[in-house]
Amino acid sequence: MAQHVAQPTTAAPAVPAKLPLKDIAPWAVFFGILMLVLLYFVGAEQGATSVVSGEGVHEWVHDARHLLGFPCH
């Protein structure tokens, strides 16, 4: 029978330090936009709007678009 009386050796986990906003901002702006462009190509290109002409992109990601919940056609 283990007598495990609370031994606050590791107490509450330390709250991680905040990262300053000015360090996050450049990454957030550049990569945020890049990621949104990727999402646009997976989710909406050649549906409601087209940047690349034709149907190739739409047809290629057709199944993914349906299964990821995007309106496809």
Place this chain on the structure above:
Amino acid sequence: MNSATVRNLLVRGMLAGLAAGVLALVVAYFLGEPNVDSAIGFEESHAPAHEHEVELVSRSLQSTAGLATGVLVYGVAFGGIAALAYCFALGRVGRFGPRATALLLSGAALLAVYVVPFLKYPANPPAVGDHDTIAQRTILFFLMMLLGVLLAIAAVITGKRLAPRLGTWYATVVAILGFIALIGLAYAFLPAINEVPADFPATLLWRFRLSTLALQITLWTGFGLVFGELAERLLNPKPAKAPARAAVTVPQ
């Protein structure tokens, strides 16, 4: 130094998103694809014979390489965005360590990015959906996604503001109720869309939609766990090697 931390978290977020995407791809392929095929079968048996365009991408490619491209890019993109949101959230949302913050963020993202739009504009299989309303449906879907994300952020900020006055518990409850009320309001005022053909099998529609939900739950749970682990190791590196005591209690 901090900028390097942001970069490292971003890279880990995208990698975790890729890993979660692989898990989601397995679900998509085994749970989702059979429903897509059934729906296409329905579509073909009901399509007036006139429009049978040349297949640009074959079904076997769409359901494998195409599906993989879409799901993995989705995973990486959302992984990157979630990692950036994580940089903001870290140490700012409450007394949570790196892993707990990651899992909480993933849960919130699943809710805001998928469940909120899904409850109003659920995923539709092939054969469901009118070509002429694609623009409207796309706008409404992305609008609902944006609304989910913005209101979730607003709820977190409100909760933090109320916490000193109401205490953490009641502040959280009030913030969540406010979130639900505003989402409900959006549901009530945005137009409903129902383009399901009258004779489309109800069970197929239900199974298709459930499989899309399973995909998202897999993706976000996987992301939360993998990214949390990577972030923990980055932010709290183990001091060299734990004493032998740890090795006894964890035989692995």
